Amino acid sequence: MKQFLTFVKKEFHHIFRDHRTMLILIGMPIVEIILFGFAITTEVKDSKVAILDTSHDVATRHIIDEINANKYFNVVEYIHNSNDIQRVFQKGEASMVVVFEDHFYETLLHTGKAQIQVIADATDPNTATTITYYVNRIISDYQQTLMGQNKAPYQITPNIKLLFNPEMKGAYNFVPGVLGMILMLICAMMTSIAIVREKETGTMEILLVSPIKPIMIILAKMVPYFVISCFNLATVLLLSVYVLGVPVAGSLTGLILISLLFIIVSLSLGLLVSTLTHTQLAAMLVSGMVFLLPVILLSGMIFPIENMPMWMQRLSDIIPAKWYIEAVKALMIEGLGIMNILKEIGILSLMTLVFTAISLKKFNVRLD
Amino acid sequence: MSQNNELKADSNCQLSIVNYQLSSVNCQLQLPTVNCKSISKAYGSVQALKEVSIDVEAGELYGLIGPDGAGKTTLFRILTTLILADKGTSTVGGFDVVKDYKKIRSSVGYMPGRFSLYQDLTVEENLTFFANVFGTTIEENYDLIKDIYQQIEPFKTRRAGALSGGMKQKLALSCALIHKPTVLFLDEPTTGVDPVSRKEFWGMLRNLKEQGITILVSTPYMDEASLCDRIALITNGQILKVDTPQNIVSQFDNILWGVRGNNMHKLLTDLRLHPSVESCFSFGDTLHVMLNNNALTTTALTTWLSGKGHQDVTIFPIEPNVEDCFMELTKQ
Numbered sequence: 001m002k003q004f005l006t007f008v009k010k011e012f013h014h015i016f017r018d019h020r021t022m023l024i025l026i027g028m029p030i031v032e033i034i035l036f037g038f039a040i041t042t043e044v045k046d047s048k049v050a051i052l053d054t055s056h057d058v059a060t061r062h063i064i065d066e067i068n069a070n071k072y073f074n075v076v077e078y079i080h081n082s083n084d085i086q087r088v089f090q091k092g093e094a095s096m097v098v099v100f101e102d103h104f105y106e107t108l109l110h111t112g113k114a115q116i117q118v119i120a121d122a123t124d125p126n127t128a129t130t131i132t133y134y135v136n137r138i139i140s141d142y143q144q145t146l147m148g149q150n151k152a153p154y155q156i157t158p159n160i161k162l163l164f165n166p167e168m169k170g171a172y173n174f175v176p177g178v179l180g181m182i183l184m185l186i187c188a189m190m191t192s193i194a195i196v197r198e199k200e201t202g203t204m205e206i207l208l209v210s211p212i213k214p215i216m217i218i219l220a221k222m223v224p225y226f227v228i229s230c231f232n233l234a235t236v237l238l239l240s241v242y243v244l245g246v247p248v249a250g251s252l253t254g255l256i257l258i259s260l261l262f263i264i265v266s267l268s269l270g271l272l273v274s275t276l277t278h279t280q281l282a283a284m285l286v287s288g289m290v291f292l293l294p295v296i297l298l299s300g301m302i303f304p305i306e307n308m309p310m311w312m313q314r315l316s317d318i319i320p321a322k323w324y325i326e327a328v329k330a331l332m333i334e335g336l337g338i339m340n341i342l343k344e345i346g347i348l349s350l351m352t353l354v355f356t357a358i359s360l361k362k363f364n365v366r367l368d
Numbered sequence: 369m370s371q372n373n374e375l376k377a378d379s380n381c382q383l384s385i386v387n388y389q390l391s392s393v394n395c396q397l398q399l400p401t402v403n404c405k406s407i408s409k410a411y412g413s414v415q416a417l418k419e420v421s422i423d424v425e426a427g428e429l430y431g432l433i434g435p436d437g438a439g440k441t442t443l444f445r446i447l448t449t450l451i452l453a454d455k456g457t458s459t460v461g462g463f464d465v466v467k468d469y470k471k472i473r474s475s476v477g478y479m480p481g482r483f484s485l486y487q488d489l490t491v492e493e494n495l496t497f498f499a500n501v502f503g504t505t506i507e508e509n510y511d512l513i514k515d516i517y518q519q520i521e522p523f524k525t526r527r528a529g530a531l532s533g534g535m536k537q538k539l540a541l542s543c544a545l546i547h548k549p550t551v552l553f554l555d556e557p558t559t560g561v562d563p564v565s566r567k568e569f570w571g572m573l574r575n576l577k578e579q580g581i582t583i584l585v586s587t588p589y590m591d592e593a594s595l596c597d598r599i600a601l602i603t604n605g606q607i608l609k610v611d612t613p614q615n616i617v618s619q620f621d622n623i624l625w626g627v628r629g630n631n632m633h634k635l636l637t638d639l640r641l642h643p644s645v646e647s648c649f650s651f652g653d654t655l656h657v658m659l660n661n662n663a664l665t666t667t668a669l670t671t672w673l674s675g676k677g678h679q680d681v682t683i684f685p686i687e688p689n690v691e692d693c694f695m696e697l698t699k700q
Contacts, residue, residue, distance in 0.1 A: 002500060002503075003501055003503065006497060006500035006501065007501075013488070013489055014486070014489075017488045018488070201484060202482045202483075202484035203484045203485065203486060205450060205478075205480050205484055206479075206484050206485075206543075206544075207501070208473070209448045209450065209473050209476065210498075210501050211470070211473060211474035211501070211502060211503065212501050365469075366449065366450055366451055366452065367445065367450045367451050
């Protein structure tokens with residue numbers, strides 16, 4: 001036991017004395033949460049709108065005011081010529097131009113039909129769809145008020161309710177994803193690199209020629225990364241709750257439990273990588289390419305799994321982070337209890353067993 | 369008794385097997401501290417060791433002398449249970465390197481060729497770490513490492529990575545000794561160390577030997593061979609000869625001449641052209657020349673050399689050293 005503690009102490013020395021790595025380990029989660037929370041966002045906010053209105057009547061003014069009052073839009077420019085539309089888009093002055101036909105209100109009153117052209121920059125298709133949808137809503141709302149005056153006989157009003165994330169905040173989606181990514185990065189990648197470093201620098205040679213059991217060397221390597229991961233888990237959760245305003249709607253105990261389980265899965269993956277590779281570079285590439293990239297792409301963090309082709313959905317099943325992110329979403333956002341994530345707990349436990357079994361089988365008590 | 373045996377052939381057979389096993393047990397007790405029997409090891413198509421057999425007696429300072437790539441490190445790794453041999457058996461301290469590897473690992477000290485301590489830990493932290501790994505403390509075995517450790521103790525708060533080459537070796541040796549090993553394996557401990565530190569290092573080894581530790585040391589430097597009790601000359605994975613350095617030198621059966629001149633390089637190439645010169649190697653400021661024709665006199669050779677334009681050539685008989693013997697043996 002004393003030997004084990006000596007090892008753990010030595011590992012902490014290694015980590016604390018490498019200031020740059022230390023900074024990355026502690027700083028990265030904070031930076032990532034803040035980046036995703038404020039900078040990299042898929043939410044549509046303050047889209048710049050240009051208006052081409054030659055009518056200047058009651059109706060167009062009403063609609064323009066409505067658009068401007070909406071928090072998604074910001075009317076930045078009034079243009080007077082259809083030739084200017086091209087310029088506005090090319091210079092990036094606006095992402096949408098709303099064009100009213102000549103004599104808008106008059107035409108509407110006399111023929112009962114008037115036209116508005118909505119031109120959007122579809123370089124980013126999602127944003128374009130979203131903002132045109134919003135403009136549509138504003139226009140149909142106006143139509144309703146007009147019809148309200150005329151007392152239309154039948155009226156169907158869809159009453160849409162957005163569950164769990166009524167404000168459509170992006171943070172609800174990426175907090176679980178970032179958690180999964182960071183824990184995977186620190187546990188799997190850093191642990192495997194730390195173990196392989198001993199092989200590369202030759203210290204493993206001396207450690208093997210000693211009474212200590214090789215498996216103890218490995219376990220001792222994992223302890224500091226386990227501690228750091230727990231610390232990061234706490235910072236990410238605190239930041240999400242108090243800075244981004246994402247609540248922990250469900251069971252906090254369940255959330256901590258599943259996170260600890262995910263940390264253990266990632267540690268066992270790191271152990272597996274370390275038994276299969278011989279250089280730090282190889283360990284880094286394997287963890288980066290085989291674990292990190294799929295975690296980002298296939299875990300549902302950025303792209304919804306439901307939209308993927310069937311074979312890719314099956315592929316995502318073998319990624320631990322997918323199950324973790326699913327469970328975290330259930331606990332944090334949907335407000336479910338621990339009983340609802342038993343399936344995820346089961347799958348992650350099974351993965352731990354499999355990874356550990358393979359590593360132990362592959363583990364070599366000698367060199368090469 | 370003999371009648372009995374003839375009647376019961378079966379039990380006789382068993383009896384002899386038992387006897388045989390007993391004698392093999394006895395044999396093992398008398399085995400030398402390190403024993404290799406026809407060890408072979410290949411890395412892919414490269415045969416690193418071919419049928420190597422060595423015996424190191426208890427308390428001996430045993431040198432494994434050979435050039436780079438001779439197979440020294442491979443043999444050390446097999447003996448320290450780090451790799452498995454393809455063929456052959458070895459024991460260290462009476463324990464088999466394959467079956468009883470755990471017992472060997474806790475009783476021997478090993479210092480690999482490359483500096484393999486933690487560069488980001490201080491001198492003291494490294495030593496404490498290795499002491500604790502072996503379940504001991506610095507204080508407990510301080511006597512053994514005192515002479516060596518005292519020299520680096522003033523720098524004990526310095527990181528190991530910031531030490532000089534000689535100090536690194538002293539620290540590595542201290543770490544390998546801290547658990548009072550019965551056998552010490554030192555793989556090229558003096559490679560890359562300055563001549564003064566090398567001399568000092570060998571002094572330390574003699575002191576350790578006096579404290580009863582069996583030491584197996586490898587080195588590519590032939591001049592260090594004479595400091596060992598016994599040496600094994602190894603090249604291309606094969607042992608050429610095992611003996612005391614004195615015996616190896618005295619078995620050199622040719623006369624060796626030392627040759628010096630003004631233009632040493634030209635002298636070397638010219639001498640090698642002479643039909644009666646068997647071999648000619650450069651050793652520091654002198655050429656070691658072996659002749660295949662003892663009838664050739666030094667005066668005749670001097671005359672021949674001055675014909676080639678060499679002035680002030682001196683030729684004198686010299687005592688062969690281990691390197692001469694090694695060169696001679698590799699030729700055979």
